[in-house]
Amino acid sequence: MKITQVKTVVVNARMRNWVFVKVETDQDGLWGWGEASLEWKTRSVAGAVEDLAPMILGEDPARIEHLYQKMYRQSFFRPGVIGMSAISGIEQALWDILGKITGMPVYRLLGGAVRDRVRMYTHLGGGEMKAVYESQHSGDASAMVDLALEVTARGYTAVKVLLTPPTESLNGAALYRHAESRMEALRRALGADIDIMVDCHGRHFPANALEFCRVLAPYRPFFVEEPVPPENVDAMAEVKRSSPVPIATGERLVTRFEFRTLFEKQACHIIQPDLCHCGGLWEAKKIAAAAETYYVGVAPHNPLGPVANAAALHFALSTPNFLIQEDMLTDVPWRWDVVRHSLTSKDGYWLPSDVPGLGVEVDEDAARLHPFEQEVIQSLAARAADGAVLDW
Ligand SMILES: [Mg+2]
Structure with a gap:
């Protein structure tokens, strides 16, 4: 079995964009879903998933630890929260696939x-x-x-x-x-x-x-x-x-x-x-x-x-x-x-x-009803009385 495609489905949920990750295989009807949502970094995370995909395409999706090692260590520059969110979404999707292959819930x-x-x-x-x-x-x-x-x-x-x-x-x-x-x-x-x-x-x-x-x-x-x-x-x-x-x-x-x-x-x-x-x-x-x-x-x-x-x-x-x-x-x-x-x-x-x-399937038609939109960046409101920037 081989990984044939890694893609993201972005859903705008008002304050956040949800970034769902779909890992597809060469077996008919067998794929997995994960989530890589990261507030106000949607385009970066979707891009990071795209950057990571060539590292795992053609690989056996059941070798989860091996694929994590490839994405993490062979990135050379250690992924920060954007890269690690992308890895997290892919990794969850691999567990979803393994569960479906073995007929077992991931837990x-x-x-x-x-x-x-x-x-x-x-x-x-x-x-x-x-x-x-x-x-x-x-x-x-x-x-x-x-x-x-x-x-x-x-x-x-x-x-x-x-x-x-x-x-x-x-x-x-x-x-x-x-x-x-x-x-x-x-x-x-x-x-x-x-x-x-x-x-x-x-x-x-x-x-x-x-x-x-x-x-x-x-x-x-x-x-x-x-x-x-x-x-x-x-x-x-x-x-x-x-x-x-x-x-x-x-x-x-x-x-x-x-x-x-x-x-x-x-x-x-x-x-x-x-x-x-x-x-x-x-x-x-x-x-x-x-x-x-x-x-x-x-x-x-x-x-x-x-x-x-x-x-x-x-x-x-x-x-x-x-x-x-x-x-x-x-x-x-x-x-x-x-x-x-x-x-x-x-x-x-x-x-x-x-x-x-994982027991969850994204309905891609329903997801298309809520495409990516720029979220309101709430944190920009965090100011001191004198106008200085504060942590939100
Ligand atoms: Mg907190």
């Missing part, structure tokens, strides 16, 4: 189920829902609290929020008061037992980040995520060492080599690899295994499309130190119309399916 090929169901949470909005975004950043907290109640009424037992606007290198009392009032409103509305994750989008510098963790601690956040930007692991480790709450990070890191530094410096309690960026399912399993040796849990990042959901399910089912999975509920109402799938959920959990492969 069984990854070691088999270590749990019966997969706990999910949803992000209440980093920009997808204007009212919620504004509610998290200014004015009253009611839109954010209302959405949190709506989500938990559907059976979810955990939500994630942003509590501060983009911040400067040092911020005064107003920042903490702002964050605390929103956290207090959420905790009061949701009760003591719903887990509340607080995402910082890497907005703070260490002094603010640490004080922010202390201010939130009485409200028992499940974890505080990316309290400082991702480039400097020592800064993350400094915050983690003194933080009274668990620290999570890693959505912007790729490959086991970047995660290795986090572990060696003991810079977090929880890692958040994104299976569509870090190198794919097998690379994520290697990263998770390394995390296990440091007693670090895994809460994969995923605000992406429906193929990413399917890949995440198989990883979660087969990974012992998996903790909780991000699920996307707030992007476009036709989200599930562009795929045929076997995903089912109940009471805030995804359930396993025995459909061979």
